[in-house]
Amino acid sequence: MFCYRTRVKYADCTLGNHVYYARYLDLLEEARGELFRSIGEPFLKWQEQGVIFPVYEVHLRYREAARYDDELVIEVGLTRLRKAFLDFACRIVKADGAVVLEGETRHVCTSLDEKPMSIPPDLGGALQPHVRAGH
């Protein structure tokens, strides 16, 4: 799976000194963005070409809280890549191997006015190596 590394910031935390449950979604978005950049074109280039990838479902299981200054690895891969659909499996892991969160975010490829459209073939081809075995 594609790995994106980051560190927990003050702005990510809430009382109890752990990452606020919503902020993990920020991290997942960052990781998806870096996956796209790594295969050629960042989200911004696709958007300039009239293609966006709005989320339609999120499923997350929170395992262990991440804390301020923790180094995190965010793993992202694809579990579906077909027609207009891109489903991403994700996992956030601490430096010591503890799993913080795992789950899936499901997206649809659309035009800027949010009409579903097929994933552009060159994007589909570049994403193909990130589709996980068994899918």
Added chain:
Amino acid sequence: MFCYRTRVKYADCTLGNHVYYARYLDLLEEARGELFRSIGEPFLKWQEQGVIFPVYEVHLRYREAARYDDELVIEVGLTRLRKAFLDFACRIVKADGAVVLEGETRHVCTSLDEKPMSIPPDLGGALQPHVRAGH
């Protein structure tokens, strides 16, 4: 279901002029907090008594984007209230009735060091009327 009303703020939005997908979780937390306040004791009072409610699962389906200044109704009810578990069904609806998001957030009742514990009986009793029929 319990209804909490709010309005979309600049800080909730991202490019494309819609609410950023993670920010809906902020709104859901606000609504759960106001539900607790409405039945007697806000989260803070429970925390001062050593009881917290960390999330362990989130399942969300995004239907239609909410935009800046939209008035939203956030509906929250319980689908499970048993032993240490509190599962909340949630729905965010615009003033015109359009459904923005629906789903579930699942929580466990724990001590401050995150050891599961039974939901305090008086809290359980106060939450009982918010358990949705069929559950």
Added chain:
Amino acid sequence: MFCYRTRVKYADCTLGNHVYYARYLDLLEEARGELFRSIGEPFLKWQEQGVIFPVYEVHLRYREAARYDDELVIEVGLTRLRKAFLDFACRIVKADGAVVLEGETRHVCTSLDEKPMSIPPDLGGALQPHVRAGH
């Protein structure tokens, strides 16, 4: 001064159980937005007419931390309202009267492409009663 009331949310806090220093700016923006709504037209209506109010300076003095679930009053008034400039004095106060923060946010009235323009006369007139004595 115009008063906007709100309550500190989990999403506003960081470790140490106080509001994160950047989040007070979210609250100030909410208060300015409600001031505009109270005098007739919310920000969104002005934006639809091609008028926005980007910030160009922020000066804040942090007095005492606000904490989760604190009730806050956010006071906003104008210290300058002339040509293209709108300067807002602001103060955040707890229910017990303790001052959390005070300062100023300075804005310029512009077209959507961020060219300065005179404040529309009807807006200027409606804001005039909020200009603080001595200014």
Added chain:
Amino acid sequence: MFCYRTRVKYADCTLGNHVYYARYLDLLEEARGELFRSIGEPFLKWQEQGVIFPVYEVHLRYREAARYDDELVIEVGLTRLRKAFLDFACRIVKADGAVVLEGETRHVCTSLDEKPMSIPPDLGGALQPHVRAGH
């Protein structure tokens, strides 16, 4: 000055496709944190030793909006380092050299219960090379 590089994320932006004015403070905090890490001990280590650095003033001048996916350099240096006071000058610059923001954040060195205390001598010594000429 110390330079920290980052990229604008979806979560940083708001409608109008620019960084929300409060989010720059998140970036400034990240940069100060990386400055501390670079000279030896991250904030977290100081906090574990009972020393924190709450903000007491923020002064910012916004020059040009940063946009999604922009690469930013955040420059941080000290303008004061004396007794309990640490004042940081800061500047955010785009890859093309355009200045996004400049200003100052002022902090006080305190114990965990927010009583001012002298900056620990080893920290003061390590920060000394980051004090800007003329200060």
